[in-house]
Amino acid sequence: MSQASLAQEASRRRTFAIIAHPDAGKTTLTEHILLAGGAIRAAGAVRARGENRRTRSDWMKIEKERGISVSASVMTFEHDGKRFNLLDTPGHEDFSEDTYRTLTAADCAIMVLDAAKGIEPQTLKLFEVCRLRDIPIITFINKLDREAQDPMALLDEIASRLQLDPAPIWWPAESGNRLRGMVEVATGTFQPYARKAPGAADEPDHPEALPLDQAGAYFEEGEQASLQDALDLVREGYPTFDVNAFLEGHMTPVLWGSALRHFGIEALLQAIGDWAPAPKVMKARKEAPPETRNAPAPEDITIQPGEDQVTGFVFKVQANMDPNHRDRIAMFRMASGSFKRGMKLKVQNTGKSLSVNAPIMFFASDRELAEEAHAGDVMGIPNHGVLRVGDSLSETGLVRFAGLPNFAPEILQRVRVKDPLKAKHLKKALDGLAEEGVTQLFRPEIGADFIVGAVGQLQFEVMADRLGEEYGLDVIFEPSPYAEARWIAPAEGATRADVEDFMGKYRPQMAGDLDSDPVFLAKTSWETGYVTERFPKVRFLKTKERG
Ligand code: GDP
Numbered sequence: 426m427s428q429a430s431l432a433q434e435a436s437r438r439r440t441f442a443i444i445a446h447p448d449a450g451k452t453t454l455t456e457h458i459l460l461a462g463g464a465i466r467a468a469g470a471v472r473a474r475g476e477n478r479r480t481r482s483d484w485m486k487i488e489k490e491r492g493i494s495v496s497a498s499v500m501t502f503e504h505d506g507k508r509f510n511l512l513d514t515p516g517h518e519d520f521s522e523d524t525y526r527t528l529t530a531a532d533c534a535i536m537v538l539d540a541a542k543g544i545e546p547q548t549l550k551l552f553e554v555c556r557l558r559d560i561p562i563i564t565f566i567n568k569l570d571r572e573a574q575d576p577m578a579l580l581d582e583i584a585s586r587l588q589l590d591p592a593p594i595w596w597p598a599e600s601g602n603r604l605r606g607m608v609e610v611a612t613g614t615f616q617p618y619a620r621k622a623p624g625a626a627d628e629p630d631h632p633e634a635l636p637l638d639q640a641g642a643y644f645e646e647g648e649q650a651s652l653q654d655a656l657d658l659v660r661e662g663y664p665t666f667d668v669n670a671f672l673e674g675h676m677t678p679v680l681w682g683s684a685l686r687h688f689g690i691e692a693l694l695q696a697i698g699d700w701a702p703a704p705k706v707m708k709a710r711k712e713a714p715p716e717t718r719n720a721p722a723p724e725d726i727t728i729q730p731g732e733d734q735v736t737g738f739v740f741k742v743q744a745n746m747d748p749n750h751r752d753r754i755a756m757f758r759m760a761s762g763s764f765k766r767g768m769k770l771k772v773q774n775t776g777k778s779l780s781v782n783a784p785i786m787f788f789a790s791d792r793e794l795a796e797e798a799h800a801g802d803v804m805g806i807p808n809h810g811v812l813r814v815g816d817s818l819s820e821t822g823l824v825r826f827a828g829l830p831n832f833a834p835e836i837l838q839r840v841r842v843k844d845p846l847k848a849k850h851l852k853k854a855l856d857g858l859a860e861e862g863v864t865q866l867f868r869p870e871i872g873a874d875f876i877v878g879a880v881g882q883l884q885f886e887v888m889a890d891r892l893g894e895e896y897g898l899d900v901i902f903e904p905s906p907y908a909e910a911r912w913i914a915p916a917e918g919a920t921r922a923d924v925e926d927f928m929g930k931y932r933p934q935m936a937g938d939l940d941s942d943p944v945f946l947a948k949t950s951w952e953t954g955y956v957t958e959r960f961p962k963v964r965f966l967k968t969k970e971r972g
Contacts, residue, residue: 426763428731428733429731431730431731431732431733431762431763431799431800432729432730432731434763434799434800435703435704435730435731435761435799435800435801436703436704436730437506437507437508437703438507438508438509438510438703438704438799438800438801438802439507439508439509439510439532439533439697439698439701439703439801440509440510440512440530440531440532440533440704440758440801440802440803441509441510441511441512441531441532441533441534441535441697441701442511442512442513442514442527442528442530442531442533442534442535443455443511443513443514443534443535443537444514444524444528444534444535444536444537444548444551444552444555445536445537445538445547445548445551446539446542446545446546446547446548447547448539449537449538449539449542449545449548449567449568450537450539450567450568450684450685451514451537453567453684453685454535454537454565454567454684454690455500455511455513456684457684457685457687457690458511458690458693458694459500459502459511460687460690461504461687461690461691461693461694462502462503462504462509462694463502463504464500464502464504464788498512498513498743498756498787499511499512499513499756499787499803500513500787500788501786501787501788501802501803502788504694504698505698507698508801508802509694509697509698510801510802510803512527512528512530512531512803513527514527514528514551522831522832522862522880523741523862524551524554525554525832526740526741526814526862527740527741528551528554528555528558528560529558529738529740529758530738530740530756530758530803531560532560532701532702532703532704532705532801533560533561533562533563533697533701533702534551534555534560534561534562534563535562535563535564535565535693535697536548536551536552536555536562536563536564536565536677537565537566537567537684538564538565538566538567538579539567539568540566540567540568540569540571540573540574540579540600540681541568541571541572541573541574542574543574543578543579543582544582544583544586544587549586549587552587556674559674560674561671561672561673561674561677561701561702562589562674562677563671563677563678563680563693563696563697563700563701564583564591564677564678564679564680565680565681565682565689565693566579566597566679566680566681566682567682567683567684568683568684568685569597569600569601569604569607569618569681569682569683569688569689570600570601570604570618570620570683570685570686570688571600571601572600572601573597573600573601576593576596576597576681577662580593580663580679583677583679587677589674589675589676589677590664590670590675590676590677591663591676591677591679592663592664592665592666592667592671592676592677592678592679593610593659593663593678593679594609594610594611594666594678594679594680594692594696595607595608595609595610595616595679595680595681595689595692596608596610596652596655596656596659596681597681598615598618598644598648598652599648604618604620604683605617605618605643605644605648605652606618606631606640606643607681607682607689608637608652608656609634609692610656610659610660610663611665611666613636613637613638613656614634614635614636614637615634615635615636615637615640615643616631616634616689616692617631617632617634617635617640617643618631618683618686618688619631619632631687631688637649637652637653637656638653664676666678668700671700672702678696678700680692680693680696703730703801704730704759704760704800704801705730706727706728706729706730707727707728707760707761707826708725708726708727708728708826708827709725709726709727709728709736709760709817709824709825709826709827710723710724710725710726710824710825710827711723711724711726711823711824711825712773712823712824712825713823714776714822714823715774715775715776716776723825726824728760728761728824729761730760730761730799730800730801731761731800732761732762733761733762733763734761734762734819734820734821734824735759735761735762735763735764735768735770735818735819735820736759736760736761736762736817736818736819736820736824736826737757737758737759737760737761737817737818737819737826738757738758738760738815738816738817738818738826739755739756739757739758739806739812739813739814739815739816739817739818740756740758740814740815741755741756741814741862742754742755742756742812742813742814742860742861742862743755743756743805743861744857744861744891744895753807753808753809753810753857753861754785754805754806754807754808755805755806755808755812755813755816756803756804756805757784757803757804757805757806757812757818758801758802758803759798759799759800759801759802759803759804760800760826761800762799762800762820763797763798763799764781764784764795764797764798764799764802764804765796765797766781766782766783766784766794766795766796766797767780767781767782768780768781768820769781769820770818770819770820770822771818771819771820771821771822772811772812772816772817772818772822773816773817773818773819773822773823773824773825774816774817774825775811775816776822777811778822779806779808779811779812779818781804781806783807784798784804784805784806784807785804785805785806785807786798786802786804786805787803787805810857810860813860814860814861814862815970827970831865831938831968831969831970832880832967832968833878833909833910833911833912833966833967833968834864834865834878834879834880834910835878835879835880835881836878836879836880836881836882836885837867837876837877837878837905837907837908837909837910837946838876838877838878838879838885838902838903838904838905839874839875839876839877839902839903839904839905840855840875840876840877840900840901840902840903841875841900841901841903842898842899842900842901843899843900843901844899847898848873850896850898851875851892851898851900852875853896854892854895854896854898855875855877856939858888858891858892859939860939863884863887863888863891864877864878864879864884864885864888865877865878865879865910865938865939866878866938866939867910867936867937867938867944867946868936868937869933869934869935869936869946870932870933870935870936870937871932871933874905876905876907876936876946877902878910885902889902905946906948907934907946907947907948908947908948908949908950908952909946909947909949909950909952909953910936910944910945910946910947911944911945911947911953911965911966911967912938912942912943912944912945912965912966912968912969913927913928913943913944913945913963913964913965913966914963914964914966915962915963915964916961916962916963916964918962919962919963923960923962923963924943924962924963927945927956927960927962927963928943931945931956934946934947934948938969942969945965953965
């Protein structure tokens, strides 16, 4: 494929994620975006009620039981000449690490706010991750069909708490029972809202948009004039949308609607198509081949999406997506090139070569074999444990993307299997789950314990469930004597010997992680503080970047 058509293929991709506090309406919005994009025909497919609850992003039994979505996935659809890749981020706060990794694969984020609640704690956390990674944000204020806060108060909250200039693209005409519709700020076009009886089908049947001054039939006494007044104020009081300021992360376009009532969704999809960035230029490093002696220092490079070579990275490993196949699927975000099925790709850190014969694209209605893919696309690569979260893949095997972080777990527990004969089996299972990034595994240097770390309690439940279901292991979690885990490394000017000196003194509290990197297990956070002070030549790290 020529350079120009490669760049063109890349430029029509929109790879984005939705971030929201639980209950703001992320799942409902996902479904209605797919509906607006023509990817599904009826609402209710993503999270159907009753018996039919097994859904695209609800792969695991526990997800169904708890009604939460714990594993990130991707949904791909074509609309209006563009390809949209919607990354599904788990909303539950216990899975923030997973969410964080998924956001590394997104070029844009849709921030969903509940119109009655505004910015909530999890919104803020996720926003900060986006800011850190320079991901531009489109705001969608949801649930207008319910009583909402004053729109200006909502925008002020965005401005003051996120330091982000809100540029209203639409303006709502009231909310709840009095919701009449919304008006496009730039053009004065009015989109009427058709109220539906509760429980009626979710299909869109809102009347056609028309100029506000011709929309009298949709208003009661005085309402149309006061909307016109509000519009004048909005035009004066808020900046007009500037796409560059948005891409640089200073401004967010603000759209409104009701996911449940399919109101404002087409406008949102249009905004994503028009403004969300195409796959971005990525920073990477060019490394020497693994077997090279006296290898030259790695070189900082940038990867253009229109480049020839296929490159990308694994941001998630998912097991058990299809109960009929015990497969493991690495979610691979392409950064550049033109992929063809059957191609050989190399894993940068191991040098292993992989023939990608059965890559999967996740179209909303079905999984399909991917015959080809381009920058921005996300493919699932089935494999038997060759690929891990954070791995970089490319044709040369020399490109390495900045490592995805591991975070020090907040909870550490000891795990035992009830049947002692199955201890060996347990190790394999725990390794598997740690490679997927479900939990972290630490092997103390002394003793035969397995210490498992997680960011939240729910992860242990997922783990116990999967150990039972997939590996037939009945496990017990017990409190561990440890409160914190820290990766250790020499401080500036110190050497490996200084670290080893520390390790020698604290041998009973040393462990290895999945990569056998040394980890100090502290009994209390006071102890972490104590060793940090006593051993200034050692750094005690809360995050580790793999790769
Ligand atoms: P998530 O936790 O962010 O994925 O939120 P869900 O999509 O599961 O929505 C949480 C609840 O809010 C559900 O009961 C939805 O039916 C409801 N909901 C979502 N969007 C809307 C909306 O636009 N209007 C109203 N009234 N309810 C909504």
